[in-house]
Amino acid sequence: MIRRLSLLRPLVLGIAFASMLSACSGDDSSTAAATAGAEAPESDVAPEGTANVAAAATDDDSRNDVDPDESGFTIESVPISEVSLGEFPYFSIPEGHREDPLNTVRLDFAQVAFWTGDRYETIEGRVYATGIRRERDSGKQFSSLQVARDLEQAIKSAGGVEIFQGEEPKQEREAKAIQSLMRQYDLESKCWAHDPAQVFVIRREDREIWIRVCQSRRVAGFIVGETQALVPTVTLLPAGELKQQLDADGKVALQVNFATDRAEILPESQPQIEQVLALLQAHPDLKLSINGHTDDSGDAAHNQQLSEARAASVAAALTAEGIDPSRLQTQGFGQSEPVADNATEAGKAKNRRVELVRI
Structure with a gap:
């Protein structure tokens, strides 16, 4: 009898010890689960940083009024504006700034090209192109960004839609046909390579008004082109x-x-x-x-x-x-x-x- 109890004692102690380990393990698992639940509660709020990224994406998207589809920009995507306009070129130089008369071109009928985001669109009609500088006695430091924002606000108030913003592709800008076409306009009105640019379109019932604003260090470029049909001035020679x-x-x-x-x-x-x-x-x-x-x-x-x-x-x-x-x-x-x-x-x-x- 004494010998049997001696044999059973190690077995009982082993079972008891195993039960204690199981209980402790169960408590730890429950505690870990509870802790995990407390640290990562279910929520509709995005993790920190995600909201900022989304907001930034929204801001970027809102900068472009027209998103070209896969086939590229079409004028039909721009709504027709009926806002009353003044005399061509329709927009005045922002206060405290001036056009440079030596770098200003006004043409009654010419061609001019605008980047749409996927190609250059060449239009024919009246063209105004100039470089904008600060007035010498304005007392202001020149900011091409401020000029661009002032013009952007005026253009959009007139029903203009921004169709492109950014840097025009170097290869397309330097294409022979575009270089040849745009050579008639002074460099200040076009800015330099890598300078940021914006292109707007005001679509009217009977015509289109294209506007390009670009930013450089000491000058802001400004080009306005208005489509119009050529009025024939040639008589038929029988x-x-x-x-x-x-x-x-x-x-x-x-x-x-x-x-x-x-x-x-x-x-x-x-x-x-x-x-x-x-x-x-x-x-x-x-x-x-x-x-x-x-x-x-x-x-x-x-x-x-x-x-x-x-x-x-x-x-x-x-x-x-x-x-x-x-x-x-x-x-x-x-x-x-x-x-x-x-x-x-x-x-x-x-x-x-x-x-x-x-x-």
């Missing part, structure tokens, strides 16, 4: 008059309208092409050199290529109607033979021409 001028002078100038920076003949010039066709049909022995000319806007080499392409386009329109190609030659002279002053829009219009020269 076949008989073409023949008279060829007989008298050996050549005759035509004002043929082409698509912007391309060789595509616009529909409004088709009647003039038809008169040249009638001339050639009425005089089967007549041979002509079709010579293309441009104004001096942009790069000379590009203008040379453009004039050649436009002359070829006129010849192609005639041969497509049955004129023997052997009766026609084509040449391009670019900007090398102006007939008027390129300093005025009227002069530029005269220099953009196609000449028919008797061979």
Whole structure:
């Protein structure tokens, strides 16, 4: 009996000890669970820092009034504004600042390009471009950011929508066609590479007003372009008059309208092409050199290529109607033979021409 109890004692002690360990372990697990629950209570409040990130994202999103879809910016995404506007260019220089007259360009009809966020959009119409500096006696330190914010507020009050904000891509900005097109505007109005820019559009029922504001260290650039159709100033030269001028002078100038920076003949010039066709049909022995000319806007080499392409386009329109190609030659002279002053829009219009020269 004594021996049996001696054998059972280690077993009982082992069981008791195991029970104590289990109890302690259970208490620790419950306590840990309770503690974990206390440290991480369920809540609708985002962890610290998340709210700030979300707010920052919201602020960034609100900076852009139009988010281009996958296909890119479209003017239809901008609501039509009916806010009353004054005289072009519609916005005054902020108080305490001035436009630099030496760096200001005003054109009645020209081309200008605006970055939309995925491409440059070229418009035609009135253009105002200037660099904005502080008044010398204003007593203020110049801030291009302040100028930009003042203009932004005025533009948005007029129904303007911001379609881009940031740095325009260097590769696209320095593309040959854009460099050539924008060369007519002073550097101060365009700012320098890597300078931040904003682009706005005011969409009206009958036109669009595009605005670009850029910030540099000592100047703020400001460009306003308003789309408008070209009012034709060229009269149709009938076949008989073409023949008279060829007989008298050996050549005759035509004002043929082409698509912007391309060789595509616009529909409004088709009647003039038809008169040249009638001339050639009425005089089967007549041979002509079709010579293309441009104004001096942009790069000379590009203008040379453009004039050649436009002359070829006129010849192609005639041969497509049955004129023997052997009766026609084509040449391009670019900007090398102006007939008027390129300093005025009227002069530029005269220099953009196609000449028919008797061979």
